[in-house]
Structure formats: structure tokens, C-alpha cells
Amino acid sequence: MDIKHFLDKDQEKDLLRLLTAGSVDDGKSTLIGRLLFDSKKLYEDQLASLERDSKREGHAGEEIDYALLLDGLKAEREQGITIDVAYRYFSTNKRKFIIADTPGHEQYTRNMITGGSTANLAILLADARKGIITQTKRHTFLVSLLGIKHVVLAINKMDLVDFSQEVFENIRKDYIDFTTQLDIPDITFIPVSALKGDNVVDISPNMPWYHGKSLLEFLETVHIASDRNFEDLRFPVQYVIRPSLDYRGFAGKIASGILRKGDEVMTLPSRKTSRVKSILGAQGEVDEVFPPLSCSITLEDEIDISRGEMIVHPNNLPKVERHFEAMLVWMDETEMDPYAPYYLKHNTHTTKARIDQISYKVNVNSMEKEECNLLKLNEIGRITLTTSDVLIFDPYRKNRHTGAFILIHTITHNTVAVGMIIDKLGSQELPYRISEHEKQHIANYGSLIRIGEREKRYGQKGVTLWITGLHGSGKNQLAYALEKELFKMGKNVLVLDGKSMGKGFARELDLSPTERNKYLKQIARVSRFLNEQGILTICSFVSPEEEIRRQLKEIINEESENRFLTIHMNAGLDYCKAHDQYGLYEKAEKGEIFHMVGIDEKFEAPQNPDIRIEEGDETALEKVLNILNERKIIFD
Amino acid sequence: MPDSVRSFIGEFVQQQRMKYKISNLQELEAEAIHIIREVAAEFENPVMLYSIGKDSSVMVRLAEKAFAPGKVPFPLMHIDSKWKFKEMIEFRDRYAKEKNWDLIVHYNKKGFEEGIGPFTHGSKVHTDIMKTQALLEGLNKYQFDAAFGGARRDEEKSRAKERIYSFRDKYHRWDPKNQRPELWDIYNAMVHKGESIRVFPISNWTELDIWQYIRLENIPIVPLYFAKRRPVVEIDGNLILVDDDRMPEKYRKQAKMRMVRFRTLGCYPLTGAVESSADTVEKIVEEMMTATHSERTTRVIDFDGEASMEQKKREGYF
Secondary structure (H helix, E strand, O other), X not given: OOHHHHHHXXXXXXXXXXXXXXXXXHOHHXXXXXXXXXXXXXXHHHHHHHHHHHHHHOOOOOOOOHXXXXXXXXXXXXXXXXXXXXXXXXXXXXXXXXXXXXXXXXXXXXXXXXXHOOOOEEEEEEEOOOOOOHHHHHHHHHHHHOOOOEEEEEEEOHHHXXXXXXXXXXXXXXXXXXXXXXXXXXXEEXXXXXXXXXXXXXXXXXXXXXXXXOHHHHHHHOOOHHHOXXXXXXXXXOEEEEEEOOEEEEEEEOOEOOEEOOOEEEEEOOOEEEEEEEEEXXXXXXXXXXOOOEEEEXXXXXXXXXXOOEEEOOOOOXXXXXXXXXXXXXXXXXXXXXXXXXXXXXXXXXXXXXXXXXXXXXXXXXXXXXXXOOOOOOOEEEEEEEEEEEEEEOXXXXXXXXXXXXEEOOOOOOEEEEEEEEOOOOHHHOOOOOOHHHHHHHHHHOOOOOHHHHHHHHOEOOOEEEEEEOOOOOHXXXXXXXXXXXXXXXXXEEEEEOXXXXXXXXXXXOOOHHHHHHHHHHHHHHHHHHHHOOOEEEEEOOXXXXXXXXXXXXXXXXXXXXXEEEEEEEOOHHHHHHOXXXXXXXXXXXXXXXXOEOOOEOOOOOOOOOEEEEOOOOOHHHHHHHHHHHOOOEOX | OOHHHHHHHHHHHHHHHHHOOOXXXXXXXXXXXXXXXXXXXXXXOEEEEOOOOHHHHHHHHHHHHHOOOOOOOOOEEEEOOOOEOHHHHHHHHHHHHHOOOOEEEEOOHHHHXXXXXXXXXHHHHHHHXXXXXXXXXXXXXXXXXXXXXXXXXXXXXXXXXXXOEEEEOOOOOOOOOOOOOOEOOEOOOOOOOOOEEEEOOOOOOOHHHHHHHHHHHOOOOOHHHOOEEEEEXXXXXXXXXXXXXXXXXXXXXXXXXXXXXXXXOOEHHHEOEEEOOOOOHHHHHHHHHOOOOOHHHHEHHXXXXXXXXXXXXXXXXX
16 A cells, blocks of 8 residues: 555544543553554554663563553652543554543542543443442443443453353343443443453454454444434534624534535524525535534624524524533532532533532442532532523533533632533423522512612612712812711711712813713712612712703613702802812913813803702701701611 | 335435544544634633644644634744754744734743853753743743643653643643643633633644645645755764754764754754655655654653653643
């Protein structure tokens, strides 16, 4: 075969991702080492370095220690165990393989879950002398949880049981009994000796009673293409490509289903529809795309779609819910805080989630369901969640891509858990930590504490007292005196003025009328927010125009209720100049500052203020307090 | 069901299966594009580290595809140790211009002015100052929160366990015991200010995949990969190219013209050539398939000590 022919053939090979799990003693590393070695993909110098390492650290006596091929990290090598997921690559004439090699210890369940999430197939090892042990069951459960459709149970160390068919058959029967309760569609049993090489690559003459394929031959031929879901179109929008005004490409990876040019499609959750105009694949324009290809599509209509939305066929819709059940595997050293929110990332969408209930946790050794209040590292539980945004999902059993999510800690940002969505119960049937009514309320208004409740506790209404008047008319003195008096009475009150807002906002003075009005509106919005929390605000600003005061009132007022009281400091210009502590009028007259109300700008007195205070009135404070009492703005 | 119908259905199913069959390379390509887009969507300030090597060239091609017909929305950055082969720099500048890349070239100015180099300071000091330090300096200077690298898991033992999103603390350190679990194709992009992620979109590619892709896509690569008569000196069993006058006289005068090529590219005094007549991608693959040395053995820095790559990674090197 010449090289060109070799490359052309090589290019057509498909890829099988497989997971291996087993304990340190099962000979898993030896088995993988042999697969790599015997498929002749190890370069000579790697072997040379292996022989060198083997002499120094090996555990297998005189023979080559295949396991050493696989261990990378120094600390692990010193401990003589693999402690993480390691990926291995090899290739035969028929296929390419990626092995996710994971350890079998109980404390590292998280690694097996990690390695298995992308696997098409799992090889589990059993020691022929020990049969199906707790660990085998645990691994099988995890494989079934991850929805891996093909499992090979490699019954290893057959050489140590005299290649006995009886031993093999007994283990096979035990395993079938155990797996009937799990959901694994395809299980294959192969008797092997990883150390001696029996049935790994070639069929062993030592077990003539075995009529199946060798492990490698099985891996080369197992049919995996139909494991992909070609039925339900799910295209999560990942990125919007907009190089020019006439191209708006929605880019992403097809999670499932087939997307064709001309298809009628709907985007979720917005439910807008259009048709597929073009599909740009990695190799150029195409008529259709299918999983797991990445592409960028354009639509006939100009509709606005952003990252996190999903494109589907309108006659085949996923679930669009905020409330659902999932199997959750806790992956972090820090245990679950069932009352804390977590970030939830699902496809291309990140939102916040809270845990409503933990129905049970699964004891992976006995498969029993146990009651629990929270999950710890490596624990698996069935939980109910509520998210702040809707999720567009399918159950994990039906769709591995749209049914999976991760939870991220809001402070450490670690990936703390991974989930697989279950949809046996409808959203309405699931338990909530808070009532249905409250849920609706949060959706519509947010806080569960009503404004009335706050007002009752504070003994006040959340209103804005807006003090208007010339600079030097005594606005601030009144504002701060009022604040102090109300505070003494136990009220919850705040002054907003040029000074207190100065740090974050521009000062009112020396602003042009347009800038000033913009600034005042910002103040009004802050004040309204505070009023909505039941807080009384006193705003002290010159605010010279009748029109802007009307607009401020509009911002602050709710439709039904008046929460805006105008207090006019009715002082003449001479009085104000005399009480000008900053010498601003003088500066304005010299032309050093501009837009000084009273000098180069007019003050429009309010027509109907709620309270009018005449210049120098000593009883101003009392007057205001009286009105507040009269109007039941403050009460006991 | 009559046999004819059954066979018709069987044939139809078979056809469908073939139609939606996907090759290894198509799958790896789709995966890499997905990773690259995900980073562009979720990070504020990503950068693609461009080493000028073949793996980098493939990665850049994938980035171009990911945003076609638009432009790649992040810059490329080359960390120049100032000891790279001249042909690498020429190649870099020519393609950056031709393809209109947004390319940043960063080097350790202080190290350069102090004349740090492998001949005078040894490979360890040179690598630390002109590569590792320069990289950290470059990343800090532009405050990148994600940096793509063209590393592959099958390159080297300690990389077999590397995540696709590899988390680095604010000192760019990698802690093998503290990597985030990575599942399905859902990547956790959350970092605090100062922390970052190294992203390896071609993690799952093998060397053969890279060559195959270069062949199929006609991706230009530095001519040094192809065999040619070049002046080389044998130093400690490695064939070192005489690339400029900075090579000490005692070596230079021993130079002989030999038919050689390079399997990997780096700093010229630290990268050994192999004798070869492979002057096409096909011939390179043929040589590789029958080779007796894996690709990294010609990189001298690997011989510094046991688990050396791992030590470099902990210090922040890729």
C-alpha cells in the first residue's frame, strides 16, 4: 500500500471514544497498555524510555510494565496509581480510538463521570478470581447513569483460573442478573488475560470454548453511528457571526437531528419562526448538517436570535421549563449548600438555579435509595431544581446533549456538580421550596416582602419629599434637620442632595439645563427605588423648571398613589445671596460660572407645592412634620 | 414482511447510515470549532498563542473557519524567544500580512538586552527567561483571560491528563490536583479577575490527524518541516542548524551540508534536525509511520530532567 492510498483510507476512519474503569489490581492499565502496544502504535523510543522507567520504578518484575506507559504525573508515579482521567489515542486499520482511562477508587467517582461523559462505549474489568464485586456494580451504575449504550465486561486474569469456561459463565450470569435493573442496551462479555495477551488483539488458543471476537476486533466493529439522535432537531445558538449588514450567521454545533436548507424552523424560547436560507459547514456551503457537526446558518427573515437560544423544528419541540428533576452527581470537595444558588450551564446558556428538594441519594454499593439533606463529594442524588431563566431541554435518556448540565459555585467558580435531567413528572407535580403563589410573585415582582409590609414595620410610607428653591434658600438645612428628626422618631430616612450623591453622580450645579435634567431624572429613579423599599427620601435640589418637576413626579409616582411631595423654599434673591456660603452668586456675576439659577437662569416657582416655606421661617421643620402626620406619611 | 421489502428497508437503513457517517477528522474539526466559538462567546479578552508550528497553523485555520465569513474576533500572539529559526519569522510575517491577522509579537525585552541565549546561559535558563517569563509577561501585559494553545494530549505523557479548559490561578500556575471536572461539551468559563484559562481546542488530535488535515486543507507550513540540504553541526548527538552567527565559532566551523528536516520547531539551538529526504506531506507521514523516534525526542529541552515538562507546566509554561 503506498502512502497516498494509506492516507486516503485513513481519512475515512471513524472515531470511537471509550471509557475504561477498574481498580488498580484489575489490570486495567496493563490492558490499555497492551491495546496500545499490540496495535503497534507505540514508537520505539517511547518503548525505550519505558524500559528505562520500568527498571527504576516498575512493579512488574522482569517484564515490561505496560501500566507505566499510561502514568504521566510525577506524584502519581510515586504513588504507583493513576488518580485522574488520562486520554490515550490509538488507531487501527479500521478505526481511531480515544480512551478515557479512569481510576476505580471510590473517592474518584467524579473522574469516571468526567471520562465517561463523551464515551460511546465502556470497558469494565472484572477479576476472574473475584467475579462481580461491589466496585464492578458501582461502575456499571455510573455507566448506565451516563447513558453509555455499549458495555464490554472484560473478565480478566483468565490465566489465573486455568481459562475456565465455568468461571466465565458464572460471572456472566451474575452480571446479567445485576444489570436487568439498569438501562444498558448492549452488553458484551470477553474473557481475557491482559498480562499474557489472550483475546486482547488475537483470539486465544487457550479458550477454544469462546466463540466471540477479541476485544480489539469488537472495538473495531461495534456499530455506533445510530447512537446519535437524528430525529429531534436541536441547534443551540452559540455565537452570532455578523461580518456585514447582509450576513447574520447563527453558529453552533448540532446537538441532534438533521437541519436542511429550506426547513421551517422555530427559535426558542422566543417562538419566532423562519426558514433556513443557507448552511455554512466547516468545508463550505452544504444542504444539510447533522450531529455532531459545527455550522453557521442564515435565515430567510431578519429575526433577532442570541446566544443561549435554541433552533428547532416547530413540529418537534423540546421542554421549555424552569422547574425540573435531575440526577445530580456532586463533584466538589465542598458539600452542597441546599439553600445557596448555583450557576447552571446548559448547552450555551448560563443561568442561576436553586435546589428545591432532594428526593433521595443512591447508595452506589447497594443501589438502595437513602434519605438525605445534601450531597457530598461523589454522592449521587435525585433532586428538583428551579432556574431563573427557562431551560430548553429534553430528558437525558432521550438526548445526551440537551439533557445535561453542570452546576458552578457562585463564589469559587468551581464546577461542583453535574446533572442529567429526568422528565418523569410534569413541572406542576414537582415539589417547590416556596409556594406556587410565591413563585409567580418572584417571577413578576422579585422580592417576597411586599412594600406594605415594609411600610408597616417602619411606620411610614415610602415617599419622596422634593425640596426645590434657589441656592441659599435653606433647602439643605431643612433637609438635614428633617432627616435627623425623623431618624430620632425611628423612621427609615435618607437625604439625597448634591453632597450625598456627589460621589457617584454629577453635581447639579454647573450643569447645562439638559445635563441637569438628565441628572435629576437619575436621582428620581434612585429615589423611587428607595421608596419602593419603604424608605422615605428627602431630595434637595434647585430643580428650577416646572416641567422637570412634573417629570420627576411622574417617575416617582405609581399609577394609583401619590408618592411625591413638593416643598418650595420661597426665598428672594437677596436673602439667598446673603445666605450663600460658597460665594456662588458672586462668581456667577463675575462670569466665572455659568447656569447659575437666579443670575443667568430663571427659577420657575411651583404653582401648587404641597408645602410652601417662606424665607427665614423658623417653624419650617414643624410645618413639614405636621403635614407628614396629617397625610399619614408617618405613623406609629 | 416479504423478503424483498425487508431487504429494501435494510438497504435504505444502510444507505442512511453511510450518509450520516462522520469521519474522525470531521468530528475533531467540529469539536475544535465548537471550543473556539465557546471561548470567543464567553471570555472578555481571549488570545490565540501562535507558535508558527504545524499544530498552531492547524489551530489558526480552525479559528478562521469558526468565524467565517467573518474575521477571527481575537488576536494571535507569538512569544518570540529571539532564537527562533529565521525561516519561522519570515513565514510568520508573510502569512500574518497575507491573511490580515491581528498579530501581537511579544518578547522578553530585558532578557534580550541582557543577551540571554542557550549557548551562553544553557537551555534551562534560556527557556525560563525567554519563553516562560516572556509568555507570562505577554499574558499579563494585555490582561488576557483565555489563551488558546495548540498542545495535544498524545504529545507527551503529562499532557494526557490535561483538560480542554485548563484553569490557571492569578500567577498562571497549574495545579494538577485542582482542575475542574469537564463533562460533555459544557465548559466552565468562569474566572475571577486575574485568573485565566488555557484552552486546547486540538487536545484530541494525534500527530497523524494534524498531518492529514494539513494535507487535505492545503495548510501552509514553515518550509523547515520539509527535507532540504542545510548546514548543520552535530552537538551532543543532535543535528543543529547554523541559523545565524550567534552560534559559537567552534561549532560553526564544523558545519556540514546535510539533507535534513525538522519534526518540531522551536529555538534553533534547542531543536535537532533529522536526516530525511521527505519533501512532501505524504513522505513526511510515510517517514513518521515507520519512524523509530517519537516527535518530541528532537526537542533538546526534554532531556533536562525527569518529568521536566510537568515542572514547566506548573511554572506556567504550556
